[in-house]
Amino acid sequence: AQSVTQPDIHITVSEGASLELRCNYSYGATPYLFWYVQSPGQGLQLLLKYFSGDTLVQGIKGFEAEFKRSQSSFNLRKPSVHWSDAAEYFCAVGAGFSGTYKYIFGTGTRLKVLA
Amino acid sequence: ETGVTQSPTHLIKTRGQQVTLRCSSQSGHNTVSWYQQALGQGPQFIFQYYREEENGRGNFPPRFSGLQFPNYSSELNVNALELDDSALYLCASSSEAEFLAKNIQYFGAGTRLSVL
Numbered sequence: 001a002q003s004v005t006q007p008d009i010h011i012t013v014s015e016g017a018s019l020e021l022r023c024n025y026s027y028g029a030t031p032y033l034f035w036y037v038q039s040p041g042q043g044l045q046l047l048l049k050y051f052s053g054d055t056l057v058q059g060i061k062g063f064e065a066e067f068k069r070s071q072s073s074f075n076l077r078k079p080s081v082h083w084s085d086a087a088e089y090f091c092a093v094g095a096g097f098s099g100t101y102k103y104i105f106g107t108g109t110r111l112k113v114l115a
Numbered sequence: 116e117t118g119v120t121q122s123p124t125h126l127i128k129t130r131g132q133q134v135t136l137r138c139s140s141q142s143g144h145n146t147v148s149w150y151q152q153a154l155g156q157g158p159q160f161i162f163q164y165y166r167e168e169e170n171g172r173g174n175f176p177p178r179f180s181g182l183q184f185p186n187y188s189s190e191l192n193v194n195a196l197e198l199d200d201s202a203l204y205l206c207a208s209s210s211e212a213e214f215l216a217k218n219i220q221y222f223g224a225g226t227r228l229s230v231l
Contacts, residue, residue, distance in 0.1 A: 004157075032218075034219070036222075041224075042224055042225075043117070043119075043121075043205060043222045043223050043224035043225050044158070044205065044207075044222040045222075046219060049219060051218075090157050090158070092157075097171075099165075099170060099171065100163050100170050100171025101146075101163070101214060102148060102160040102163060102171065102173070103148075103150075103158070103160065103207075103220065104160070105150075105157030105158050105159075106157050107155075107156055107157045108155075108156070108157050
């Protein structure tokens with residue numbers, strides 16, 4: 001079955017520290033992978049996406065993610081976290097079947113940033 | 116800005132009532148998907164409309180229904196509301212090219228529904 005796992009429900013980092021949010025997926029074909037961020041009371045903003053090619057993708061706000069097929073992972077990283085990065089982060093796989101295309105989301109990781 | 120607008124922002128209903136949530140997409144976005152995000156969870160796929168017809172459904176009962184209109188707006192209707200229907204409802208749209216290429220979807224800010 002197709003699924004996305006984000007093992008860390010909460011992560012706390014100090015401002016200026018590096019960040020890595022983990023994401024593992026289960027999908028039979030080549031996955032389309034996404035990271036979204038959701039601030040309190042807001043919708044989902046796309047940070048970055050991977051479809052094919054270079055396995056290290058760059059996104060907005062200084063984020064990057066690396067696709068590792070052998071580990072079925074798509075971890076999100078940022079070298080230096082800012083207080084404004086505090087939010088909830090969702091990893092998703094784009095799944096197509098029978099003409100439908102939908103996102104399968106993980107349960108999210110809530111990031112807290114200490115001043 | 117994603118160009119996807121949802122209304123209302125917040126809504127309070129009582130159990131057993133019916134509710135209609137609305138979504139307005141960018142011009143040319145003829146694919147719309149609806150997701151339910153319960154508190155502390157990731158969004159769950161409800162259904163998708165493509166060219167005004169339902170194009171796929173997730174694990175949601177028939178009391179969840181939808182409509183898509185030619186002017187790139189759409190509705191999510193929920194009948195016989197239950198307490199567990201309390202959630203943030205998100206719509207996401209894309210153009211036909213993006214849909215066929217299995218590309219990205221653009222999300223609205225959502226409607227928060229509370230069922231008492």
